[in-house]
Amino acid sequence: PYDVLVVGGGPAGAAAAIYAARKGIRTGVAAERFGGQVLDTMAIENFISVQETEGPKLAAALEQHVRSYDVDIMNLQRAEKLIPGQQHVEVQLANGASLKARTVILSTGARWRQMNVPGENEYRNKGVAYCPHCDGPLFKGKRVAVIGGGNSGVEAAIDLAGIVSHVTLLEFDSQLRADAVLQRKLHSLPNVRVITSAQTTEVLGDGQKVTGLVYKDRVGHDDHRLELEGIFVQIGLLPNTEWLKGTVALSPRGEIEVDAHGRTSVPAVFAAGDATTVPYKQIVIAMGEGSKAALSAFDHLIRSSAP
Ligand code: FAD
Numbered sequence: 001p002y003d004v005l006v007v008g009g010g011p012a013g014a015a016a017a018i019y020a021a022r023k024g025i026r027t028g029v030a031a032e033r034f035g036g037q038v039l040d041t042m043a044i045e046n047f048i049s050v051q052e053t054e055g056p057k058l059a060a061a062l063e064q065h066v067r068s069y070d071v072d073i074m075n076l077q078r079a080e081k082l083i084p085g086q087q088h089v090e091v092q093l094a095n096g097a098s099l100k101a102r103t104v105i106l107s108t109g110a111r112w113r114q115m116n117v118p119g120e121n122e123y124r125n126k127g128v129a130y131c132p133h134c135d136g137p138l139f140k141g142k143r144v145a146v147i148g149g150g151n152s153g154v155e156a157a158i159d160l161a162g163i164v165s166h167v168t169l170l171e172f173d174s175q176l177r178a179d180a181v182l183q184r185k186l187h188s189l190p191n192v193r194v195i196t197s198a199q200t201t202e203v204l205g206d207g208q209k210v211t212g213l214v215y216k217d218r219v220g221h222d223d224h225r226l227e228l229e230g231i232f233v234q235i236g237l238l239p240n241t242e243w244l245k246g247t248v249a250l251s252p253r254g255e256i257e258v259d260a261h262g263r264t265s266v267p268a269v270f271a272a273g274d275a276t277t278v279p280y281k282q283i284v285i286a287m288g289e290g291s292k293a294a295l296s297a298f299d300h301l302i303r304s305s306a307p
Pocket of ligand 1: 007036042110135283
């Protein structure tokens with residue numbers, strides 16, 4: 001059995017594996033796609049101490065760093081079931097194999113909910129963005145839309161209004177769902193327009209980058225076009241935790257509930273990164289949380305009786 005088995009190979013999982021391996025304990029990583037969301041990212045400008053890098057480059061560096069230690073990397077392996085136990089925690093993989101470990105660190109990350117409209121995938125990273133903290137500054141002085149009028153959409157619109165020239169916020173429903181204090185702040189901004197009952201139906205582009213979008217007015221039923229350079233989709237971040245339902249305590253949003261040490265509701269099972277309740281989903285944060293979870297797992301091991 002592993003001393004530490006990490007499930008997920010994004011920034012959180014890579015950091016957890018390195019911190020565990022550096023304790024000289026038996027460490028494994030099982031990941032569906034080593035690198036995680038970083039693989040889908042182009043410019044990264046907020047990875048502290050690295051002015052600018054690219055997702056695939058950072059993902060390769062993550063893997064290289066992990067491989068420099070004695071870690072079993074099991075890539076292209078999807079975990080389907082977690083079975084807690086007195087002696088060992090068991091993780092069952094989609095390929096039928098079963099891994100046993102004295103401690104497990106869950107770092108399966110999350111995925112942004114997509115609009116699923118024509119043009120969205122084609123112009124991803126070419127004007128279609130999901131993370132205002134990451135990509136907001138790339139649209140300095142330009143026109144953008146924010147899709148979604150919940151807390152994250154309205155927060156994004158307020159944030160972006162300070163950077164870009166104009167923000168149009170589109171909400172599907174007849175009213176915004178964000179907290180009143182955020183809505184008041186939003187409505188006080190001169191360069192923000194809010195359109196409700198608006199269903200985005202298409203992302204427009206010139207083959208290279210986004211040039212606009214089309215939305216349907218759900219009341220009048222007619223189509224409208226907006227000309228703009230960026231579209232921030234803020235209709236939800238879905239944690240990859242479906243497989244843990246009923247085993248580990250999850251928040252109403254499906255995030256793994258963790259305490260300040262990265263402990264979950266199950267003894268010997270820890271969690272880190274975008275899959276958890278930790279606020280702000282970012283690379284540096286995921287790495288810090290992964291490191292913390294590994295140190296907590298090590299602490300658990302030295303306190304438990306088995307040799
Ligand atoms: P993830 O990166 O999501 O990794 C999860 C890992 O778990 C993957 O290896 C995945 O394959 C694996 N996995 C999932 N389910 C299972 C399963 N059942 N069994 C086994 N493995 C599984 N952040 C920044 O700080 N700066 C940026 O500029 C930035 N830009 C971004 C741009 C885009 C387009 C996106 C999508 C995200 C961006 N982010 C950025 C956010 C950042 O990528 C995430 O916060 C970070 O990757 C989270 O790390 P993580 O390890 O928690 O999860």
